[in-house]
Amino acid sequence: MEELKSTMEDHMNQMADLVEKFSAELRSGLRPAYDNFIGFFHAIDWKEPWLICLMLSHAALLLMTLISRRNINFQMYLFLLALAGVYLAERFNKFLAGNWKIFASQNYFDPHGLFLSVIWSGPLLVIAIIILVNTLFTLCQLIVRWKKAELRHRARLSHNKEE
Known part of the structure; x- marks a missing residue:
């Protein structure tokens, strides 16, 4: 039973890491687009x-x-x-x-x-x-x-x- 519990905890930790990496990629993926838009906006008179x-x-x-x-x-x-x-x-x-x-x-x-x-x-x-x-x-x-x-x-x- 302890082995199953340990395996489940490892699996949950892996899933949490994957979700955290995915959300970090989404956040960093939108930031360059936002920066480009702001640069574009400010470059125009x-x-x-x-x-x-x-x-x-x-x-x-x-x-x-x-x-x-x-x-x-x-x-x-x-x-x-x-x-x-x-x-x-x-x-x-x-x-x-x-x-x-x-x-x-x-x-x-x-x-x-x-x-x-x-x-x-x-x-x-x-x-x-x-x-x-x-x-x-x-x-x-x-x-x-x-x-x-x-x-x-x-x-x-x-x-x-x-x-």
Whole structure:
């Protein structure tokens, strides 16, 4: 019995060590990502007029998306517009990398397009996801209304047959 108890304690200690190592890896794994984000955030001059305009245009597009949530046709145009913006981001990045001196104080446009992906494509993808979720909810509501109408129609038909 003591041998079993000793084996169980050893096993529990091994499990506790594994959990502790795993949680330490998770904590250290998130810290470099957080540090990179903070470095990225501080490297940008957020007072540049073109960045302010870009952020305001994203805010306006988001507001337009939320206000027009009941108009599915208009939402589809916004959805396609957002996805077209993401699709053209690489070409946009190349163009802006060649002409950054005209509008910016420093060259934010790296060859891999990280800056533009975060500042341009990220918000557009979030807006596209919001539109997609709204469309799915609207379709679910439409299916429920259609099914209720179908059941009412069947009930009327069976009621008419009884008479």
